[in-house]
Amino acid sequence: MLLSIVIFLPLLGVIAIALLRGLGASAVKGIALAIGLITFVISLGLYTGFNADTATFQLVEQKNWIPGGVSYHIGIDGISLWLVLLTTFLTPVCILAAWNSVEKGLSGFMMSLLALETGMLGVFCSLDLFLFFVFWESMLIPMYFLIGIWGGERRIYATVKFVLYTMAGSALMLVGILALYFQNDNSFDLTTLSGPFEHSDLLFLAFFIAFAIKVPLFPFHTWLPDAHVEAPTVGSVILAGVLLKMGTYGIIRFCLPLFPDAADKYTPLIVTLAVIGIIYGALVAMVQPDLKKLVAYSSVSHLGFVVLGLFSKDPAGIQGSMLQMVNHGLSTGALFLLVGMIYERRHSRMIVDFGGLSKRMPIFATIFMIVTLSSIGLPGLNGFVGEYMILAGSFVGQAFSKVYVVFATAGVILAAVYMLWMFQRVMFGTLDKTNESLPDLNAREIVVMLPILLFIVWIGVYPKPFLSKMAKSVDVVVTKVQAEPATGHLKNPEMQDSRLALQETQRAQREKIEKEAQQ
Amino acid sequence: MPIEAINWQLLMPELVIALTLIIVLVFDLFDAISKTVLGWMTIVGAGIALWVSIQMHYAGTVGVEFNQMFKVDNFSLFFNIIFLVSTILVTLISMSYLDRGDRKQGPYYLLILLATLGMMLMAAGNELIIVFLGLELMSLSLYVLAGYFRDSPASSEAGMKYLLLGAFASAFFLYGIALIYGGAGTTSVPEIAQAITADDKSPLLLAGMFLLVVGFGFKVAIVPFHQWAPDVYEGAPTTIAAFISAGPKAAGFAAFLRIFMEALPNLQVEWGGVLILLAMLTMTVGNIVAISQTNIKRMLAYSSIAHAGYVLIGLAAANDDGISSAMLYLLIYCVMNIGAFGAVILARTEDGESLMISDYAGLGTRKPLLAMFMTVMLLSLAGFPPTAGFVGKFYLFKAAIGSELYLLVIVGAINTAISAFYYLRVVVTMYMREPEEELEFTPYASTLVIGLVIAAIGVFLIGILPSLMLTPAQNSVF
Numbered sequence: 001m002l003l004s005i006v007i008f009l010p011l012l013g014v015i016a017i018a019l020l021r022g023l024g025a026s027a028v029k030g031i032a033l034a035i036g037l038i039t040f041v042i043s044l045g046l047y048t049g050f051n052a053d054t055a056t057f058q059l060v061e062q063k064n065w066i067p068g069g070v071s072y073h074i075g076i077d078g079i080s081l082w083l084v085l086l087t088t089f090l091t092p093v094c095i096l097a098a099w100n101s102v103e104k105g106l107s108g109f110m111m112s113l114l115a116l117e118t119g120m121l122g123v124f125c126s127l128d129l130f131l132f133f134v135f136w137e138s139m140l141i142p143m144y145f146l147i148g149i150w151g152g153e154r155r156i157y158a159t160v161k162f163v164l165y166t167m168a169g170s171a172l173m174l175v176g177i178l179a180l181y182f183q184n185d186n187s188f189d190l191t192t193l194s195g196p197f198e199h200s201d202l203l204f205l206a207f208f209i210a211f212a213i214k215v216p217l218f219p220f221h222t223w224l225p226d227a228h229v230e231a232p233t234v235g236s237v238i239l240a241g242v243l244l245k246m247g248t249y250g251i252i253r254f255c256l257p258l259f260p261d262a263a264d265k266y267t268p269l270i271v272t273l274a275v276i277g278i279i280y281g282a283l284v285a286m287v288q289p290d291l292k293k294l295v296a297y298s299s300v301s302h303l304g305f306v307v308l309g310l311f312s313k314d315p316a317g318i319q320g321s322m323l324q325m326v327n328h329g330l331s332t333g334a335l336f337l338l339v340g341m342i343y344e345r346r347h348s349r350m351i352v353d354f355g356g357l358s359k360r361m362p363i364f365a366t367i368f369m370i371v372t373l374s375s376i377g378l379p380g381l382n383g384f385v386g387e388y389m390i391l392a393g394s395f396v397g398q399a400f401s402k403v404y405v406v407f408a409t410a411g412v413i414l415a416a417v418y419m420l421w422m423f424q425r426v427m428f429g430t431l432d433k434t435n436e437s438l439p440d441l442n443a444r445e446i447v448v449m450l451p452i453l454l455f456i457v458w459i460g461v462y463p464k465p466f467l468s469k470m471a472k473s474v475d476v477v478v479t480k481v482q483a484e485p486a487t488g489h490l491k492n493p494e495m496q497d498s499r500l501a502l503q504e505t506q507r508a509q510r511e512k513i514e515k516e517a518q519q
Numbered sequence: 520m521p522i523e524a525i526n527w528q529l530l531m532p533e534l535v536i537a538l539t540l541i542i543v544l545v546f547d548l549f550d551a552i553s554k555t556v557l558g559w560m561t562i563v564g565a566g567i568a569l570w571v572s573i574q575m576h577y578a579g580t581v582g583v584e585f586n587q588m589f590k591v592d593n594f595s596l597f598f599n600i601i602f603l604v605s606t607i608l609v610t611l612i613s614m615s616y617l618d619r620g621d622r623k624q625g626p627y628y629l630l631i632l633l634a635t636l637g638m639m640l641m642a643a644g645n646e647l648i649i650v651f652l653g654l655e656l657m658s659l660s661l662y663v664l665a666g667y668f669r670d671s672p673a674s675s676e677a678g679m680k681y682l683l684l685g686a687f688a689s690a691f692f693l694y695g696i697a698l699i700y701g702g703a704g705t706t707s708v709p710e711i712a713q714a715i716t717a718d719d720k721s722p723l724l725l726a727g728m729f730l731l732v733v734g735f736g737f738k739v740a741i742v743p744f745h746q747w748a749p750d751v752y753e754g755a756p757t758t759i760a761a762f763i764s765a766g767p768k769a770a771g772f773a774a775f776l777r778i779f780m781e782a783l784p785n786l787q788v789e790w791g792g793v794l795i796l797l798a799m800l801t802m803t804v805g806n807i808v809a810i811s812q813t814n815i816k817r818m819l820a821y822s823s824i825a826h827a828g829y830v831l832i833g834l835a836a837a838n839d840d841g842i843s844s845a846m847l848y849l850l851i852y853c854v855m856n857i858g859a860f861g862a863v864i865l866a867r868t869e870d871g872e873s874l875m876i877s878d879y880a881g882l883g884t885r886k887p888l889l890a891m892f893m894t895v896m897l898l899s900l901a902g903f904p905p906t907a908g909f910v911g912k913f914y915l916f917k918a919a920i921g922s923e924l925y926l927l928v929i930v931g932a933i934n935t936a937i938s939a940f941y942y943l944r945v946v947v948t949m950y951m952r953e954p955e956e957e958l959e960f961t962p963y964a965s966t967l968v969i970g971l972v973i974a975a976i977g978v979f980l981i982g983i984l985p986s987l988m989l990t991p992a993q994n995s996v997f
Contacts, residue, residue: 065986066985066986066989067986067989105884130913133904134909135904137903137904138903138904138905140903141898141903144943145950148947148951149883149950149951155951156947156951156952159947159951160940160943160944160947163939163943164936164939164940167935167939171929171932171935172929172932174913174916175916175928175929175932178916178917178920178928179920179925181917181920182920182921
């Protein structure tokens with residue numbers, strides 16, 4: 001019941017706002033924030049009630065829905081837990097961030113945001129393919145409105161492109177889901193699915209392309225910069241923070257465990273695309289004159305890392321990817337929020353319009369600095385842990401050539417280049433006259449940023465609570481992808497040893513970081 | 520046959536409609552009676568027939584009557600439900616639409632009822648001649664209805680065009696029946712099925728079958744026999760465009776299903792591939808041409824062509840799932856399409872209807888209720904969950920995958936994405952564009968809003984609890 005409450009409480013908020021919007025703007029905002037916060041608090045119960053010692057789905061609810069194999073079947077495991085929490089965490093943050101920036105149709109905006117939350121939570125919790133697809137598609141509509149109504153100048157182009165790209169991908173996935181249905185004893189239940197499947201290559205691709213568009217993996221990424229730039233700040237935060245993760249979540253939930261053979265076969269291709277995405281995203285980000293576009297392209301680069309880690313088929317790599325999904329949601333979300341805050345003041349996002357802001361806005365500059373460093377992957381902040389685990393896992397995982405890892409590591413350096421360069425141009429140098437009157441962050445904006453900063457530091461310093469809850473579930477995925485379908489044996493027995501060695505190094509590393517942090 | 524031997528109980532829905540028809544005809548003679556009363560009579564009559572049909576479906580009151588010519592089974596009863604729901608919804612959205620100027624309203628309701636009776640005959644026809652009779656009864660009423668606004672050249676043109684092309688289609692159909700009679704020696708559905716054995720396929724039968732495909736193709740607007748549809752929809756009164764796109768299309772498919780699945784199953788090797796091809800062609804052409812339309816009625820016309828293509832997926836699948844999902848889809852389609860046309864009627868100005876999509880700019884803030892209805896219907900037509908349109912398409916695709924028609928489903932799924940483009944464009948216009956000129960919209964008529972509310976509730980109810988209609992549909996496969 002707990003999980004259903006978390007999923008559908010925001011929808012209740014939508015209805016409440018629809019009925020009570022006559023009460024005025026502040027009431028609408030109040031209801032939305034209250035619903036967002038209550039959902040978050042209740043979702044914390046998922047964390048405390050979560051048993052990290054098992055990989056089976058927990059808090060499961062199953063009810064027959066439509067005769068003929070469709071059930072309302074939800075549950076979470078160590079993989080979805082964090083994405084659910086990320087969603088419930090970012091939504092109230094977004095509601096608070098949008099407090100004064102929505103000029104028209106405030107109730108519609110809040111309703112879209114809450115409806116979107118229900119859709120995203122449903123995607124992460126569904127254990128039934130039909131249910132999953134329903135949430136996956138229905139989540140498009142509120143996002144479509146968020147970008148299309150409250151977006152920038154080319155918002156209509158951006159929103160239609162976003163919806164059509166996703167729909168084209170999900171059309172193929174629908175075919176895949178239906179084909180799986182007939183190989184699963186006429187049931188859409190995810191938990192009873194077990195391979196090997198007929199035409200697993202094609203099924204893998206049908207799912208993977210849908211997810212690759214969402215991630216977005218190079219070369220399916222072209223909708224992303226448009227959508228990000230045109231979306232309102234909050235739309236960008238949700239888009240980068242949660243929506244993109246639906247793609248990577250789909251890969252780890254469906255593509256890898258269901259079709260290990262096909263995943264194996266396509267690994268070289270996919271990893272190549274991921275590495276191209278890492279480098280290409282970073283290079284394009286470097287030359288962007290627009291802050292928001294820069295952050296958008298940095299997403300392409302970061303998500304390339306996540307895909308790389310997922311296909312490393314190594315526990316550390318996949319855990320790193322999982323953690324990096326959360327990290328990216330936090331730091332890129334925070335970056336979009338910061339860009340939005342500066343845009344509200346100056347009505348420009350062009351880097352050339354700024355310079356020397358650190359003198360006028362010290363709080364803003366400090367927070368921006370922390371988030372920038374987190375995005376780069378500075379040790380001690382969250383980005384480092386995730387990226388390090390991904391790269392280390394890919395290196396020892398032997399799923400693909402180490403050359404890929406070398407190139408991916410170059411992406412880390414490039415990230416430092418484009419982020420720090422951007423930071424330097426915006427924050428240092430001479431302060432332009434037009435920028436002299438810019439006020440620093442107000443209390444509300446600081447409240448918006450603080451919880452994110454808390455997690456950025458927490459994950460960076462002490463990631464164990466995060467990793468330990470996902471470990472078991474990740475191990476299950478790893479055994480599935482490493483097992484030969486016929487025998488069930490591990491392909492590389494020596495991998496076990498290298499993994500242990502890696503974990504040892506990681507622990508030492510972490511302890512060192514903690515010690516440094518204490519001093 | 521002595522009259523006492525006829526099981527009249529089986530004909531209850533048809534009798535109720537016929538009785539309503541007579542009552543409307545008589546009451547129309549009295550000028551003192553407000554003409555909206557006639558509309559309400561139509562609704563009550565259709566409502567009773569609907570209730571009776573549901574009861575019969577529920578109780579399993581089935582049988583064959585009139586020398587095996589008239590077959591009441593769950594299949595025909597389910598289609599009765601589709602027709603009667605369409606009739607009720609169309610009447611609801613018609614009442615305020617007709618209520619201006621000195622237009623005669625009596626014959627309008629009369630013709631709607633006549634057409635409904637024709638549809639019911641088509642669904643229950645166990646004999647090609649009965650199907651043809653029903654088809655003609657329905658079509659002739661529709662020709663008049665399409666040209667109902669005599670003072671409007673567009674309406675007259677639509678009526679004329681529909682008459683000419685419809686007559687062609689009927690001729691094809693009749694010729695097909697004649698050839699099948701030549702090949703099988705009978706026009707009775709079960710006897711034809713017996714006469715055709717798997718190894719003995721006379722060319723007469725094949726020719727007759729293809730002519731039937733052409734005839735049905737015209738009636739339900741399948742590409743390449745769809746050319747009449749956009750012109751007729753555009754010119755005909757909007758309520759009649761809604762009607763033509765819903766009930767008669769369902770009736771065409773009812774007879775299509777009955778004849779091909781029950782009389783010609785042994786020719787499935789021959790017609791299966793043709794239907795797959797026609798389905799792909801119909802969906803793709805309908806959707807792609809719809810993209811470039813600027814007039815909303817024409818857009819909905821092409822969209823309804825595309826939807827006929829989706830229903831064909833169910834026929835092409837040619838299994839029980841295919842039949843039931845086609846039936847479910849037709850029901851859903853009728854509700855959402857009438858809803859969409861209803862929303863078009865709602866957007867009326869003093870000078871008439873605003874039919875250009877660009878006129879809808881800014882409706883989202885100026886007429887939120889209207890924009891909401893339109894959005895719900897269009898999202899359902901596009902097949903977004905949790906609306907009924909999604910469920911309908913989902914089950915059609917599922918049936919086709921069950922018959923391993925992967926390519927067909929991929930084409931269908933991609934078409935869904937294409938269709939989202941033009942449906943969403945209307946939503947974009949309503950919510951995201953500023954109006955160029957302020958149009959004065961007339962106030963909402965209560966009957967119209969009732970009709971739209973029913974359609975919207977139906978769209979969400981079936982979307983969230985599909986088994987409400989899916990299970991009856993699955994029980995209705997003959």
